[in-house]
Amino acid sequence: MxxxxxxxxxxxxxxxxxxxxxxxxxxxxxxxxxxxxxxxxxxxxGDCFALYAPGGGSEIIAYNGSGRAPAAAQADWYRSRGFAEIxxxxxxxxxxxxxxxxxxxxxxxxxxxxxxxxxxxxxxxxxxxxxxxxxxxxxxxxxxxxxxxxxxxxxxxxxxxxxxxxxxxxxxxxxxxxxxxxxxxxxxxxxxxxxxxxxxxxxxxxxxxxxxxxxxxxKGEYVTPISLDYRGYRVHECPPNGQGIAALIMLGILRDFDLSAFDPRGADRFHLAIEAGRLAIRDRDRLVGDPETAGDWRKLLEPVYLSSQRAKIDLACAAPPVPPASLPMGRDTCHVAVVDRDCNAVSLIASVFYxxxxxxxxxxxxxxxxxxxxxFVLTPHHPNEIGPRKRPLHTIIPALVSHAGRISHSLGVVGGHYQAWGHTQVVTNLVDYGYDVQEAIDAPRVFHNGANVELEPGLAPEVRTELTRRQHRVVDVSETSMGRLGGGQLIAIDWEKGTLAGAADRRLDGCALGY
Incomplete structure (x- = not known):
């Protein structure tokens, strides 16, 4: 498929x-x-990232196919010429x-x-x-x-x-x-x-x-994937300089909340996702960049740290503002999910950014x-500051999900900053709410864009009212420049039945095909 x-x-x-x-x-x-x-x-x-599971096993191969800045790209060169940003x-x-x-x-x-x-x-x-x-x-x-x-x-x-x-x-x-x-x-x-x-x-x-x-x-390079357990499912991502770590932080914060107790299209569920996402994106922007020069981002997945972030969430009210996402809002990406007759599974993503x-x-x-x-940024000593042959923080992220030691899903959600949110929402749709693959991809989405909470059509008016009451600044997606919240592709492997189930996002032109 x-x-x-x-x-x-x-x-x-x-x-x-x-x-x-x-x-x-x-x-x-x-x-x-x-x-x-x-x-x-x-x-x-453009650039690309890949995750590959030979035979559908849980030993994941990851490839970082992102490019580097020119050798002459010194941050001072840009600052001295009056650039405030690239x-x-x-x-x-x-x-x-x-x-x-x-x-x-x-x-x-x-x-x-x-x-x-x-x-x-x-x-x-x-x-x-x-x-x-x-x-x-x-x-x-x-x-x-x-x-x-x-x-x-x-x-x-x-x-x-x-x-x-x-x-x-x-x-x-x-x-x-x-x-x-x-x-x-x-x-x-x-x-x-x-x-x-x-x-x-x-x-x-x-x-x-x-x-x-x-x-x-x-030269690109093979890298060691990062992963996190979410209710018995292990979500695998490429490590930085991609933002897959932000998806894992979100899931790590959410896993101690009983999301299944909440309406999957209700304000409680989305409020928790918004709050977890704001914390994850704050940490992404603070610590993630080229792994050869960035700080110790690995601590962001430690249980003690995730618990400390979880404690900051108040179910009744939004937290005070955190610094807005610093990465520009490029949203243009394509993802391909493939599973073959031998259950080799690929999640491949590529983009020219804007x-x-x-x-x-x-x-x-x-x-x-x-x-x-x-x-890149031009803030001195920031982990994502432009420099010779450095790789910038990337939004594009492929994902694989495993269960009981075998791949259960090949997953990708496109849409710039939204991608980490998309991975989180699709995984929780599957695991917490038992959605089938098409439901999990198509369900209405919510996203905090750094200033506002964007709501897609299809949610009840009470959701907007309740999120506003909890101090979120809510706008409809149709009021934003994006016009949609991402897209996505998803394939599930049913090992017992020996079948595949595929989905392609209604927000895009694509389809899932199998035989």
Whole structure:
């Protein structure tokens, strides 16, 4: 089974499985297709993280495919030029993209197919075209001005200066050529040679600090996953520089509350989630960054510390304000969940951060460049302060859930800051309330965005009234710039029946497909 945010990607993954490929092969093929058909969300110019459970066992393999800042990226360089933050648009937010290296490494180490074979569906859609799906078409207009500012981005991603409408056939032949080169030369075809040369020249022409050496030297890495027990289920996340630790903190705070005693769509349940989430995001922003330079974030999962945070929650009233989340509010990500015939399970996530990332496209390559670097801060001595070859704090997080020593779920929820909240809400939907996989993904969501509590449609009016009475500042999602709270994919393994159950979020264009 494959679940993704677009039916063309899900179908590509299923085709790989039916042809004999394994879960890692299918996940990479599906993600590469998403990089074409949802290029505002992800692509060759973005980053990725992966969790992989061979045979569905609880020994989890994690890969950090996030890129680094240029070697010349000294914080004082930005401060001396009057930067108060790293800009979201333009060259300074561009870190070296990590996705291509990660796909290459994961396919070589854990797949059964060559990268050239896995990229064929993406090449087909880039060359022959794909129909722009409804949700993606509805987001595209918000970034017209950003795309117009870069002639190459405007040439490829706008038609006569306007975004393509839903149902329009969109082709990206330059991107197809880059994908072919990667298929032939593997990651070297991206990080060295003409593609890297075009990217670096474009960035430097815009004032960036990037060099060919920054690209040629890029490597992702295998990392040790982090996990936490939640009522007999173990939730596995990638460690920092991702924010998976925030999801574990939230679950660790909530596990001593009897959530099953509360209405799953009631104010009590959401009040507790809001309060736990505010504490978790405060700690994320305070201590999480590149693990090579950040502080001791491991203490955040210690039982004594979690108990101390739990004691700060008053069921009757919101706590005083905590510092707002410092990370910019990029929300554009894609996740793929896959389980194959041997119960190998993959949770793979990728992103260019904001819609169309930095708004820059390297000439002749079709590569939309991410803006993950705007996740850095310029506060001196902060763990997430920008620095040479550092990786920024990331919002994107894959997850796997195990029970009794075997994987029970492959899970991902997209949506920037919301992702840690999404993991928490979906897991509690499954474990505390017994929702099936589609119910768990589709249920109305609540999110504290640093200032306000966002409520999705579908909750009773009394929920808003009661949360307001408890001193929360509540707004409807339709009143925010987001227009939705994330998306998500989920596959459950029923080991007794020998079956899979899949779900894809109604908030997106995708579907779960299996056979």
């Amino acid at each position: 494959v679940s993704s945010a677009n039916p063309l990607a899900s179908l590509a993954g299923v085709d790989v499985l039916r042809a004999g490929g394994n879960a890692m092969d299918a996940a990479i093929a599906a993600m590469a297709v998403l990089g074409v058909v949802e290029s505002l969300n992800l692509g060759l110019g 800009p979201a648009a333009g060259p300074h937010g561009v870190t070296v993209p990590g996705a291509v290296e990660a796909w290459d490494r994961l396919a070589a180490d854990h797949g059964t197919c060559g990268l050239d074979e896995l990229l064929r569906p993406a090449i087909h859609y880039a060359d022959e075209g794909y129909p722009v799906h409804d949700v993606i078409a509805s987001w595209w207009p918000a970034d017209v001005e950003k795309l117009r500012a870069d002639p190459e981005a405007a040439r490829i991603l706008l038609w006569d200066g306007q975004p393509p409408a839903a149902g329009t056939i969109h082709r990206q032949p330059d991107l197809a050529q880059t994908l072919r080169r990667i298929g032939r030369e593997r990651s070297a075809g991206f990080y060295t040679g003409p593609v890297a040369d075009s990217i670096v020249r474009h960035l430097r022409a815009k004032g960036g600090l990037h060099t060919l050496e920054d690209f040629a030297g890029h 819609n169309f990332g930095s708004g820059l496209v390297a000439p002749g390559t079709g590569v939309v460049l991410q803006n993950r670097g705007c996740g």
